[in-house]
Amino acid sequence: MTDATVLTDRFDRALLYATHVHGGQVRKGTPIPYIAHLLAVAATVLEYDGSEDMAIAALLHDAVEDQGGEPRLSDIRNRFGDRVADIVRSCSDTVVNSSAGQQKEDWHTRKTRYVEHLNLIDQETLLVSLSDKIHNARSILRDLRKPEIGKSVWDRFKxxxxxxxxxxxxxxxxxxxxxxxxxxxxQLADELSEIVDVLERT
Ligand SMILES: [Mn+2]
Structure with a gap:
């Protein structure tokens, strides 16, 4: 057994910071408070032996993209350090893409770039990103299986x-x-693939 990950008051502060930053925000097309997603991503990171920095980055991974851009990233860097900020940056596809210059590119180009960028990031950052994507995929599957939502779940996406x-x-x-x-x-990467298999058939 590996040593337990010790969570300190930094984790508590990150949780409070995340609830403030995303306060009032809900999951797209649902009444679910946004923090539910951030807690799920942090939980998965911890379940797969992630460090405190990785769990903090999980709580903050959407703070830059959804709530504040580069000034938000600087604030996270000041409060939680370079490691957390670098992981958050790597998880934000608009930030990944803004380094390419120019205006915002079309969706397909941005997503292709994000997928290619996964080849360049370290294993810890990869786990945070995977935990995010797997929760999003599970959420789609859950709502597809709700009779009152079903296939209309796809209408949430642009x-x-x-x-x-x-x-x-x-x-x-x-x-x-x-x-x-x-x-x-x-195993977690395979699970994402299996969820995509089911989504494709549903
Ligand atoms: Mn997310």
Whole structure:
């Protein structure tokens, strides 16, 4: 057994920070408070032996993209340090893409770039990103199976069902490729792939 991950008051502060930053925000097309997603991502990171920095980054992974851009990233860097800020940055596809310059590119180009960027990031950052994507995929599956939602779940996305599934399939393949030598985390990458299989059939 590996040593337990010790969570300190930094984790508590990050949780409070996340609840403030995302206060009032809900999951797209649902009444679910946004913090539910952040807690789920942090829980998965901890379940797969993530460190405190990784769990903090999980709580804050959408803070830059959804709530404040580069000034928010600087604030996170000041409060929680370079490691947390770097992981958060890597998980934000608009930030990943803004380094490419120019105005915001089209959806397909941005998502392709994000998938390619997974080849360049370290294993810890990869686990935070995978935990995010797997929770999003599970949430889609859960709502697809709710009689009152069903196939209308796809209307939440700016893009078609086909495009959304294309993106999740590319993500799953990329995570599987990067994590193939890490048995525990590979299981999580395989799980994402299995959820995409089910989504494709539903
Ligand atoms: Mn997220």
């Amino acid at each position: 893009n078609s069902r086909k495009d959304t599934l294309w993106y999740y399939r590319e993500l799953a393949k990329s995570f599987q490729k990067r994590l193939k030598d890490q048995s525990a985390k590979m």
